[in-house]
Amino acid sequence: MNDAPTLQVTDLKTHFFTKAGVAKAVDGVTLSVNRGEVLGLVGESGSGKTVTGFSILGLVDQPGRIVSGSIRLNGEELVGKPEADLRKIRGRKVAMIFQDPMMTLNPVLRVDTQMIEAIRAHGDVSEEAARERSREALVRVGIPSPDERLQSYPHQFSGGMRQRVAIAIALLNEPDLIVADEPTTALDVTIQAQILYEVQKLCAETGLAMIWITHDLAVVGGLADRLAVMYAGRVVEEGPVDQVLDAPLHPYTRGLIGSVPSHNRRGARLSQIPGMTPSLLHLPEGCSFAARCPRADDACRVMPPLEGFGPSRAARCHHPFTAENDGQEIDLTFNE
Amino acid sequence: MSVFILRRLMQSALVMVAMAVIVFFGIHLIGDPVWMFVSPDMDQQDIEEVTRALGLDRPIWEQFGYFVLSALQGDLGTSFIFGEPALGLIIERMPATLELAFTALLMAVAFGIPLGLYAGLYPDSAVSKAIMAGSILGFSLPTFWVGIMLIMVFAVILGWLPSTGRGDTVDLFGVPVSFLTLDGLKHLLLPAFNLALLKISLVIRLTRAGTREAIHQDYIKFARAKGLSTRRIIGVHLLKNILIPVVTVLGLEFGSLIAFSVVTETVFAWPGMGKLLIEAIQQLDRPIIVAYLIMIVFLFVVINLIVDILYSILDPRVRLGDRGA
Numbered sequence: 001m002n003d004a005p006t007l008q009v010t011d012l013k014t015h016f017f018t019k020a021g022v023a024k025a026v027d028g029v030t031l032s033v034n035r036g037e038v039l040g041l042v043g044e045s046g047s048g049k050t051v052t053g054f055s056i057l058g059l060v061d062q063p064g065r066i067v068s069g070s071i072r073l074n075g076e077e078l079v080g081k082p083e084a085d086l087r088k089i090r091g092r093k094v095a096m097i098f099q100d101p102m103m104t105l106n107p108v109l110r111v112d113t114q115m116i117e118a119i120r121a122h123g124d125v126s127e128e129a130a131r132e133r134s135r136e137a138l139v140r141v142g143i144p145s146p147d148e149r150l151q152s153y154p155h156q157f158s159g160g161m162r163q164r165v166a167i168a169i170a171l172l173n174e175p176d177l178i179v180a181d182e183p184t185t186a187l188d189v190t191i192q193a194q195i196l197y198e199v200q201k202l203c204a205e206t207g208l209a210m211i212w213i214t215h216d217l218a219v220v221g222g223l224a225d226r227l228a229v230m231y232a233g234r235v236v237e238e239g240p241v242d243q244v245l246d247a248p249l250h251p252y253t254r255g256l257i258g259s260v261p262s263h264n265r266r267g268a269r270l271s272q273i274p275g276m277t278p279s280l281l282h283l284p285e286g287c288s289f290a291a292r293c294p295r296a297d298d299a300c301r302v303m304p305p306l307e308g309f310g311p312s313r314a315a316r317c318h319h320p321f322t323a324e325n326d327g328q329e330i331d332l333t334f335n336e
Numbered sequence: 337m338s339v340f341i342l343r344r345l346m347q348s349a350l351v352m353v354a355m356a357v358i359v360f361f362g363i364h365l366i367g368d369p370v371w372m373f374v375s376p377d378m379d380q381q382d383i384e385e386v387t388r389a390l391g392l393d394r395p396i397w398e399q400f401g402y403f404v405l406s407a408l409q410g411d412l413g414t415s416f417i418f419g420e421p422a423l424g425l426i427i428e429r430m431p432a433t434l435e436l437a438f439t440a441l442l443m444a445v446a447f448g449i450p451l452g453l454y455a456g457l458y459p460d461s462a463v464s465k466a467i468m469a470g471s472i473l474g475f476s477l478p479t480f481w482v483g484i485m486l487i488m489v490f491a492v493i494l495g496w497l498p499s500t501g502r503g504d505t506v507d508l509f510g511v512p513v514s515f516l517t518l519d520g521l522k523h524l525l526l527p528a529f530n531l532a533l534l535k536i537s538l539v540i541r542l543t544r545a546g547t548r549e550a551i552h553q554d555y556i557k558f559a560r561a562k563g564l565s566t567r568r569i570i571g572v573h574l575l576k577n578i579l580i581p582v583v584t585v586l587g588l589e590f591g592s593l594i595a596f597s598v599v600t601e602t603v604f605a606w607p608g609m610g611k612l613l614i615e616a617i618q619q620l621d622r623p624i625i626v627a628y629l630i631m632i633v634f635l636f637v638v639i640n641l642i643v644d645i646l647y648s649i650l651d652p653r654v655r656l657g658d659r660g661a
Contacts, residue, residue, distance in 0.1 A: 057561055059557065059560055059561060087563050087564075087565065088563060089563070090560065090561055090562065090563035091561060091562040091563030091564070092563055095561065095562075096558070096561040098554050098557070098558055098561075099554075100554060103553060103554035103555060104554045104555055104558040105555060105558070106555040106558075106559065106573050106576075106577070107555070107577070107651075107652075107653060108576045108577055108580070108650070108651060108652060108653075109572070109573070109576065110652075117562070117564060117568065117572075118562040118563070118564070121562060121563050121564045121565065121568070122563055153652040153653070155652070155653045166558070169562065
C-alpha cells in the first residue's frame with residue numbers, strides 16, 4: 001500500500017488538571033507505527049505509557065485532556081475530532097486490549113452479547129452474520145469449541161482464555177491498529193508465550209500495526225520490531241529493538257536493561273536506578289532524568305531534543321552512550 | 337434448584353414456628369383483653385363468663401396447644417372484636433396494603449434509579465448535589481411527619497389531592513383495586529409517595545454508589561474502546577451490573593414496606609392490614625395481632641425466596657446450589 005505509517009503521533013501532550021496542579025502525564029510524545037509492525041512502548045509505572053494509549057483512542061477521562069499535538073491514523077487527524085466520530089473509529093480502526101483480562105469483560109453479559117454488539121456498533125450487520133463472525137474470531141485466537149464458548153459467561157473462562165476473547169473482540173472489525181496495554185502481565189508464562197506467538201502471527205499475516213505497552217523488556221525483546229522508551233511523559237529513546245537493547249543510547253534505557261535479572265550475573269547484586277520517578281506535578285526544568293543520571297551536568301538543565309542517531313534511532317540526551325564517548329560494553333554504571 | 341427451594345421452604349417453616357411461639361407468649365404480657373369486654377356494672381360472675389367464652393380461662397400452654405392445632409388446619413383464631421376468623425379479616429384488607437406497597441416500590445425504582453444514575457454520572461453538578469441532599473432528607477425525616485406535611489401541603493393548603501381513604505375502587509380478578517380509577521389513583525398518590533420516600537432515597541444512594549464504582553471499571557472502558565454508544569454502555573453494561581445490589585436490597589425492603597405501611601396507613605386512614613393491626617393492638621384483639629405477625633413473617637419468607645431466584649437470573653455468577661441458603 002502506501003509508505004505512510006499507520007499511526008503517527010507528533011508532540012502529543014495530555015495533561016491532567018487536578019486540584020493539586022497540572023499533571024503532565026504525556027508531555028511531548030512522538031512516535032510512529034507502520035503496517036505489520038509491533039512497537040514496544042516501555043517505561044516504568046507512571047511514565048505515561050497507558051495515557052499515551054488512551055489518548056490514541058480518545059479515551060482520556062476528566063480531568064485529563066489532550067492539550068496539543070497530533071495523532072494521525074492513516075493520515076487522518078484524530079485530535080480535535082468530535083466524540084461521535086471518535087466512537088466510530090474506536091473498535092473499528094483502532095482497538096485496545098487491557099492489562100487485566102479478569103476485569104475487561106463485563107461479568108454479567110454473555111460472551112456472544114459482548115462480541116456481537118462490537119460488530120453491530122459499526123455497521124448494519126444481521127445478528128446471525130455477526131454471530132458467525134464472532135465465532136470465526138474465536139477460532140482465530142485459538143479457542144476450542146467456539147459455539148459453546150459463545151454461550152458462556154466470562155467467569156466460566158480462565159484468565160488466558162479471557163485475554164484471548166478480549167483479543168478476538170479487538171480483532172472483530174479488522175482494525176488497522178491495536179493498542180495492547182500490558183496484555184500478558186497478568187498471565188502465567190506459558191499462556192503468555194502462546195498469546196505472544198499468535199499476536200506476532202496476526203501482525204505478519206494481516207498487516208495489523210500494534211503498540212505493545214509493557215514494562216517487561218524480556219517480552220518486548222522477543223515480540224517487538226521497534227522500541228520506544230518512555231520516561232516522565234516523554235519518549236527518551238527510540239529505535240529497532242535489537243539495537244536499543246544491545247547498545248542503549250540513553251542512560252535511562254541502560255538503567256532499565258541493567259535492572260533485569262539475568263543468568264550471567266547470578267548472585268550479583270541487581271542494579272537499580274537510584275532515586276524515584278519525578279512527580280508529574282512538578283517536573284524539573286531540563287532533562288527530567290537528570291536528578292537520577294550519573295552523567296548529568298550543567299548542560300542537562302536544558303531539555304535535550306529528540307535527536308537522530310543514524311537512520312533509524314533517536315534519543316533525548318545530551319550525553320548519550322555513543323561509540324565515540326563510550327567504548328565499553330554495558331557496565332553497571334549505576335552500581336555504587 | 338428444586339432442592340434449594342425445598343430446603344429454603346423447610347427453613348422457612350422453622351422460622352414461622354419460632355415466630356408463632358414468640359408472638360403467642362409475648363402478647364400475653366401486654367394486658368388482659370377481658371377488660372376490653374366488661375363494663376363497670378358487671379359482677380365477678382359475668383366477667384368469668386366472658387373469660388371462659390374467649391377461652392382465656394385455660395392455662396397458657398393449653399391455649400397455645402389449641403392455637404397450634406387450629407393453625408395447622410388453617411384457622412388462626414377468631415377476632416374478639418369482629419367475631420370473624422382473624423385470617424379472613426387480614427386477607428380481606430391485604431389487597432389495599434399490597435397495592436400501596438407495590439405502588440411505593442414502583443415509585444422507588446422509577447424515581448430512585450434515574451436520579452441515582454444521574455448523580456453517579458455527574459457527581460459534581462449542582463443537580464446531583466441537590467439529589468443527594470434530598471435523599472438525606474428522605475432518610476432522616478420520620479414517615480409520620482412527612483405524611484402529615486404531605487396532607488398539609490397537598491390536601492389542606494393546595495387542595496389538589498384527597499387525604500384519606502382509597503377512593504373509588506374497581507374489581508380486578510375479584511379484588512378491589514384503586515389504581516384503575518382516576519379517583520382511586522388520586523387517593524393512592526400521597527400515601528404511596530409517603531411510604532416510598534425512604535426507599536427512593538435508598539435506591540438513589542445505592543444506584544449512585546454502584547455507578548461511581550462501575551464507571552471506573554475496566555469493562556466500561558473496554559466497552560468504550562469497542563466504540564459502543566454511550567446509551568448502550570450505560571443502559572446495558574452499567575445498569576445490569578448496578579441492578580444486582582438494587583434488586584437484592586429492594587426485595588428485602590419490600591417486606592419492610594408492608595410492615596412500615598402501618599404508619600402510613602394510620603396517617604392516611606388507608607383501609608389496609610396495618611390499620612387493622614393498630615386497631616387490634618389498641619383493643620387487645622390478640623388473634624388478629626398473632627395472625628397479622630405470622631402473615632408478615634410468611635410474606636418476608638416468600639419475598640426473600642423470590643429475591644434469591646431473581647438474583648440468580650441477574651447475576652450469572654450466582655447459581656443456586658443445593659448447599660442451602
